[in-house]
């Protein structure tokens with residue numbers, strides 16, 4: 483496993499930017515807040531700064547305590563073989579609404595219709611539909627490892643001029659210095675080696691190009707943590723920042739997002755919880771050197787172990803179908819303005 487642990491040599495300054503008071507923070511405060519440059523997060527009060535040393539593995543291969551049954555390319559492939567059938571109808575309404583998508587894409591700064599954009603882990607094209615509001619579809623490439631997800635994207639009329647290709651986020655089939663924007667939404671949680679994927683984002687961008695990576699955030703509530711760890715990778719906010727910085731990005735920023743009816747609650751984690759951006763300051767490859775890939779997906783799998791992992795991962799995922807329903811009910815019941 484190519485997991486590079488932060489061994490304490492490198493400390494992160496975490497600026498406390500906004501205020502999840504204990505378990506969450508006010509709904510209207512949720513949208514649109516940014517963490518300032520090179521700053522990560524993990525806050526309980528406003529405007530205090532402290533230096534923390536992240537305790538977690540930066541490359542996030544799977545420690546035994548966090549089995550992450552579907553943080554593997556083959557498992558993700560089969561998971562989406564079935565989930566693709568209902569993905570747009572089940573996942574998006576609960577976790578990834580059009581409002582959230584547009585909020586999350588705003589820091590990507592899609593300011594010119596002629597920009598070349600790659601949407602990595604683009605799946606059924608839900609995020610791409612947000613991208614093509616700002617950029618001509620012919621300039622957008624959707625890449626995903628799942629032909630089943632891509633088949634859904636191909637059916638969407640606004641995406642008919644996009645290039646749609648199969649590929650691996652950790653080994654992108656684009657030349658160095660190719661794109662103006664790199665977007666990836668909700669895919670990092672399946673990558674066995676997220677640092678490698680972010681290093682690839684850096685490589686394929688042009689000088690001054692921007693990466694926008696939207697992904698989950700780690701829960702604090704014990705039961706949610708249990709299911710999150712059983713399912714896939716839910717990074718901590720400071721991990722995202724560190725991966726971006728290590729890949730060579732400058733002006734790294736993290737914006738919190740979440741469904742409106744959560745009223746800012748983050749204790750259960752979020753499947754789409756933040757939008758992280760960084761700018762490529764120099765042309766060429768990332769300054770970060772990595773060893774061989776973490777997982778060799780060409781290796782034969784043990785069918786029984788594989789099936790069990792897939793079933794257990796899918797069961798853990800089910801918890802995260804129920805959480806947004808629970809939060810939605812709470813939002814309906816608890817008077818507005820009160821914490822939920």
Ligand SMILES: C[S@@+](CC[C@H](N)C(=O)[O-])C[C@H]1O[C@@H](n2cnc3c(N)ncnc32)[C@H](O)[C@@H]1O
Nearest residue numbers: 603604605608609627628650651667668669672
């Ligand atoms: C939750 S979906 C997100 C789809 C889309 N970006 C959206 O916003 O709705 C995650 C996607 O990541 C893809 N994926 C997972 N691992 C990948 C990898 N290593 N390379 C490329 N795509 C990957 C899956 O096939 C799936 O389509």
